[in-house]
Amino acid sequence: MDMLCEHGRSGGIVEALNMVVFDMVFSPNVNPYLYEPKRCSSNFNGYADDLVCLLDQLHVEKTIYLGHSMSAMVGCMAAINRPQLFTHLVLLSVSPRYINDERYHGGFRRSEINAICQNIEENFLGWVQDFAPKAVGLNATAAIAKFKKSLGRMKPESAECG
Secondary structure, eight states, rough: HHHHHHHHTTTHHHTTOOOOOOOOTTTOOOGGGGGHHHHHHHHHHHHHHHHHHHHHTTOOOSEEEEEHHHHHHHHHHHHHGGGEEEEEEEEEESSOOSSSOOOOOOOOOOHHHHHHHHHHHHHHHHHHHHHHHHHHOTTTTHHHHHHHHHHHHHHHHHOHHH
């Protein structure tokens, strides 16, 4: 959602729609001491709880939620936990699973995930350089550069797989 929202910030759409834009706790824009790996590592429940807490703190009673990729799944889980908060979910590039199994194909093979995790742990900056173009798209050089900068500001520990 980070890249998507950057475009909205520049055109005043955030203010026009009374939109709340937030960063996940592992984001480089958030105090790194707030990130608790065990709370957020095995599933998205911790992130969903954070989202509901944010909406409660802002006294939001009803919302249309827009989430991209992982944020989309976080929104789904938050909506399951507190359905009265969400009138609509707008989900972009979401996957119900990130690892294929015998009944689901649409994510990564386990070997691909293992290679990504190894690259993050052994060569974080190399992973940033390799991953950003794949995640954003090869023909979007400005967006790739922005995403690389954002990823590169992350603490490597928050990107690690295990």
